[in-house]
Amino acid sequence: MAATQQYVYPDRDEIRIEAVLAALADPVRLDMVRQLADAGSEISCSGFDVAVTKSTLTHHLRTLREAGIIMGRQQGTARYNSLRRNDLDELFPGLLQGVLAARR
Amino acid sequence: MAATQQYVYPDRDEIRIEAVLAALADPVRLDMVRQLADAGSEISCSGFDVAVTKSTLTHHLRTLREAGIIMGRQQGTARYNSLRRNDLDELFPGLLQGVLAARR
Numbered sequence: 001m002a003a004t005q006q007y008v009y010p011d012r013d014e015i016r017i018e019a020v021l022a023a024l025a026d027p028v029r030l031d032m033v034r035q036l037a038d039a040g041s042e043i044s045c046s047g048f049d050v051a052v053t054k055s056t057l058t059h060h061l062r063t064l065r066e067a068g069i070i071m072g073r074q075q076g077t078a079r080y081n082s083l084r085r086n087d088l089d090e091l092f093p094g095l096l097q098g099v100l101a102a103r104r
Numbered sequence: 105m106a107a108t109q110q111y112v113y114p115d116r117d118e119i120r121i122e123a124v125l126a127a128l129a130d131p132v133r134l135d136m137v138r139q140l141a142d143a144g145s146e147i148s149c150s151g152f153d154v155a156v157t158k159s160t161l162t163h164h165l166r167t168l169r170e171a172g173i174i175m176g177r178q179q180g181t182a183r184y185n186s187l188r189r190n191d192l193d194e195l196f197p198g199l200l201q202g203v204l205a206a207r208r
Contacts (some may be wrong), residue, residue: 017206023130025122092205094198101196102121 007065007072012087015068020092023067023098028052029060033069033083037100042073042080111176114132116191119172124196127171132156133164137173137187141204146177146184186192 010016024030032048050057061081064070068087073080088096122160122193128134136152168174172191177184180206192200 017203018129018131018134021125021134021203025125025129027122030122030125083166092202094200094205095202096198098196098199098202099125101198 009071010068011063012068012091015087015091017065017092020088020095023063023069026060026063028056030063030099032060032064033096034100036070036081036083037085037096042082044080045081057066113169114172116172116195119188119191121196123171124173124192124199127167127173128172130164130167132160133168134203136164137169137200138204140174140185140187141189141200146186148184149185183207 024033028050031050035048036043045057045061048057050060052060061070061072064081065072068091069084071084073082083096085096120131128137132154136154139152140147149161150163152161156164163175165174168185169176173188174185175188177186187200189200
């Protein structure tokens with residue numbers, strides 16, 4: 001029997017601006033957030049276009065998840081990630097838009 | 105003859121989002137930026153209400169300066185710091201507003 005991996009997400013009111021900023025300050029994670037924003041929908045863990053190893057990708061996903069920037073949804077053996085855009089826009093109106101406006 | 109301390113500031117088009125986010129991710133620096141935004145004017149190096157040593161404050165000011173978040177102006181023996189709000193709003197519209205909206 002396979003154990004179900006449990007992930008912990010901060011509730012909206014537990015999301016801290018310092019953690020969000022620190023998570024977004026990494027160029028790979030920022031690029032992942034841009035890809036999620038551009039997609040406007042979920043991206044599976046294998047669907048990100050990033051030049052990192054699987055374990056590094058897992059680390060980045062965890063950092064984004066624990067900061068409150070993304071959510072994950074398990075479906076079969078795949079995990080789909082989505083941007084917590086509503087939560088972030090509610091807490092820090094303009095932040096995400098400003099970050100995404102940065103030239104690449 | 106006292107040497108004039110020279111500071112290096114990134115031009116607007118040299119300001120990188122990753123450096124801005126990393127600089128703002130520190131709670132003391134974020135608080136200093138909030139104080140500058142609230143003041144709406146310059147704050148001297150001794151005018152920040154932060155519980156850190158002078159050398160730590162100097163470090164934080166340098167980090168903010170090198171990220172392109174603040175400018176400094178020397179006047180006599182005092183140095184006055186101001187937020188580069190126009191530059192940041194132009195480059196990353198909404199970012200600063202969103203960060204400042206975060207509860208303290």
